[in-house]
Amino acid sequence: MKFAHIADIHLGYEQYNQIWRAEDFSASFRKIAERSIEEDVDFVIIAGDLFHRSVPSPKTIKEAIEILQMFKRENIPVFAIEGNHDKTSRDISAYHLLESIGMLNVLGLRKKRVEGEYLRCKKVQNVYLVKGQMEDVEILGDRHRSRWQLEKIIPLLKPESENSVLVLHQAVKEVVDIDLDMAYDLTITDLPEAGYYAFGHIHLPRMYEFRGRYIVYPGSVERYDLREASVAISYKTELTVREGVRKGFVIVDDFKPEFIEIDTREMYDVEIEAENADELEKRFLEVMEKIGEDGILIVKMRCPEIADIKKMNEVALKRASYAEIRFERRVEDFEVLSVKSENEFFTDFELKLLDLLKGEIDEREVYDFLMEHYLRQSQEEVRHETEEKTVEDAKGIDKKPKTLLDFFGGD
Ligand SMILES: [Mn+2]
Incomplete structure (x- = not known):
């Protein structure tokens, strides 16, 4: 049994107000679909945030359909839950629209009974728990929930055996704690026993092993913000270039995950400090030598003197598809007030x-x-x-x- 675990696709996200950026996000999803089909997966899990917004545009919905159709043509079912970005406060989300045309199988609590080729339904109090079934593998999950709702919902998502996958779009404390500055919704001890935990929400790829099981975040399919830059360049006293975050998805074979990297547009996170405007400009030009074409370039500069930002921005735009120079005039350090939490x-x-x-x-x-x-x-x-x-x-x-x-x- 082999499946693709994808999360945080964010279709329709026009990052930096650039239309081509939304195209990058769908291009990445398309690459992942192609690769999953090549890998001959039995099914696909989308662990939330397929869309960037809960009300995707017709264009974005069309893109989603075109890519999901690739799976459909190969008879590969897709199971999904809504994330915090694309869940709705009403009953119907874009996911249900895709489900009604046979493109998705939506997991979770529903008001009405839903059954299908790959979906089973269990009555829980006055609602229905809809879960996936692929041969002998049970797939449980529910859409993104706030912390207070989770307390009540998690006990309902108890798999019948270890031959199971739990799909959630939430942050797990132990995984977040590694190095992320992020609030968490759950701790590992809150989770029921399952064979594999197909999670979404954390945009950096993370694999956390405990007792031979894996809690996995494939990360977003594209670079969602600067923390996910592909290259980090710093020039304070000397020029250093560091490799950033990999982007991709996860192939799970017999409950063992493997991260599959996909090519994405480069994003450069650059920091430059200098003592005067001339030195700043010189350092900036030196950094520009390291920048590939068609990337996204964000430069943070600190200097006591005012520099010609407009000119540097023009230079940056000759090479990058998008460039942003943030200048901060460095002044004497001042005392930071402590604020009560x-x-x-x-x-x-x-x-x-x-x-x-x-x-x-x-x-x-x-x-x-x-x-x-x-x-x-x-x-x-x-x-x-x-x-x-x-x-x-x-x-x-x-x-x-x-x-x-x-x-x-x-x-
Ligand atoms: Mn997300």
């Missing part, structure tokens, strides 16, 4: 709420979270009362969810 000011509930309100806000999730918080309080208050009140609910006037899981299901 927010943990000292807020309660656990408030911290979780603040967490949910960061970045792109998922209104539904915030609503669910608040409902859960206040429902729990009111439930505790009425615990001693009788349950005769349910007669009212039966009229259907006030359709309160029966259980929390009613909130969690997709379509």
Whole structure:
């Protein structure tokens, strides 16, 4: 049994506002599809963030269909979960659209029963857990969830045997801890026993082995930000060139992962410091010798004197497809004030709420979270009362969810 594990494809991401950048992301996905087919995989797992946005453009959807069709033609089923970028606060996501035309098999909790050639369905309280089945391998997973939802969902994703794959789009503490400055959602001890953990969300490739099993993040298929640059150049006292991050996906053969690198456009992360403007410009030109054509070039400069940034930017653009020069005038060091961490000011509930309100806000999730918080309080208050009140609910006037899981299901 052999499968391709892909994550964080981010189709439609016009990085640096460049249309060709979105084309890079789809080109990488296409290369991965070609390679997976060459490798003769039995199935494919997409561990979230197939799309950069939850509302992909028609053009982006068309690209996705064209590439997924390559698998379809070879009769290779694709199993997927939504990531934080492409899940929706409503029931239907672009994934369900692709599923309805036979391009994807969406894993996770759903409101309606869904079964198919490769999908099995199990009733859990008032919702359905939809899982994949490839011969004797069970594939479980669910879309990206906030931390408070995970506590309730993880126990439901328990595989029946070791012949299983768990698919999630979440950060696992032990893997994040290696060297990433990132918040985590889960620790290894939270995870149920499975044969392989096909994860997404962390954009740097990571393989973490524990008790002979692997938790794997293939990383994003393209360079998503500067931390994923292909080359890091630093010129403070001397010029140093360091190789950066590899991009690709993972082939899993009999539960053993192998990272497969694919070629992507170069991204240069450059830092230059100098004592005066002349030295800065000289160092910049020296660095430019190291820059290949058609790359992405981000240069951070620090110098006490003002330099001719416009001129250097023009030089950079002759070689790179995209160049950005960030100049910082270096002044005398000043004392850094220590700021108290927010943990000292807020309660656990408030911290979780603040967490949910960061970045792109998922209104539904915030609503669910608040409902859960206040429902729990009111439930505790009425615990001693009788349950005769349910007669009212039966009229259907006030359709309160029966259980929390009613909130969690997709379509
Ligand atoms: Mn992502």
